[in-house]
Amino acid sequence: MFAVEVRDHVMIAHSFKGELFGPAQALHGATFVIDASFLSEDLDENGVVIDIGRAHEALKEVLAPLNYKNLDEVPEFAGINTTTEFLTKHIHGYLAEAARQDRLGRKGGELAAIRVTISESHVARAWHEAKI
Numbered sequence: 769m770f771a772v773e774v775r776d777h778v779m780i781a782h783s784f785k786g787e788l789f790g791p792a793q794a795l796h797g798a799t800f801v802i803d804a805s806f807l808s809e810d811l812d813e814n815g816v817v818i819d820i821g822r823a824h825e826a827l828k829e830v831l832a833p834l835n836y837k838n839l840d841e842v843p844e845f846a847g848i849n850t851t852t853e854f855l856t857k858h859i860h861g862y863l864a865e866a867a868r869q870d871r872l873g874r875k876g877g878e879l880a881a882i883r884v885t886i887s888e889s890h891v892a893r894a895w896h897e898a899k900i
């Protein structure tokens with residue numbers, strides 16, 4: 769398996785509902801580092817998994833509406849705990865759609881999977897991987 773991985777980050781605020789979250793039920797901030805991995809069994813005729821520049825662009829596009837936002841106030845996330853896991857799936861959905869639209873410099877159908885990893889601190893991260 770081959771992979772190309774690109775990284776970006778966002779600064780957000782949010783709060784969670786549920787006693788499980790203890791102090792994180794209050795509004796708190798975080799800087800998330802996001803790694804998006806694009807996996808394929810083989811390289812294309814250009815010798816790549818996908819184009820790194822286009823992958824970076826797609827990641828920036830999905831993160832831009834989140835950056836410097838209080839996620840509690842983003843209408844799309846109303847009533848949702850915007851956990852690290854939830855956000856991996858949200859970002860994956862956008863990147864998978866970009867791949868399906870062949871916007872990453874490789875036909876989406878030729879990619880095996882996309883994995884989105886979010887490091888929410890230097891000691892904790894979550895990831896979501898799924899086929900396109």
Ligand SMILES: Nc1nc2c(c(=O)[nH]1)N=C([C@H](O)[C@H](O)COP(=O)(O)OP(=O)(O)OP(=O)(O)O)CN2
Nearest residue numbers: 784789790791792796798850851852853888892894
């Ligand atoms: N499965 C998840 N658990 C938690 C998430 C998450 O996204 N997914 N997020 C948080 C908080 O947002 C924050 O990142 C950490 O909160 P906090 O309670 O302050 O810290 P910890 O849980 O790491 O440790 P404590 O010893 O309870 O302070 C929480 N959990």
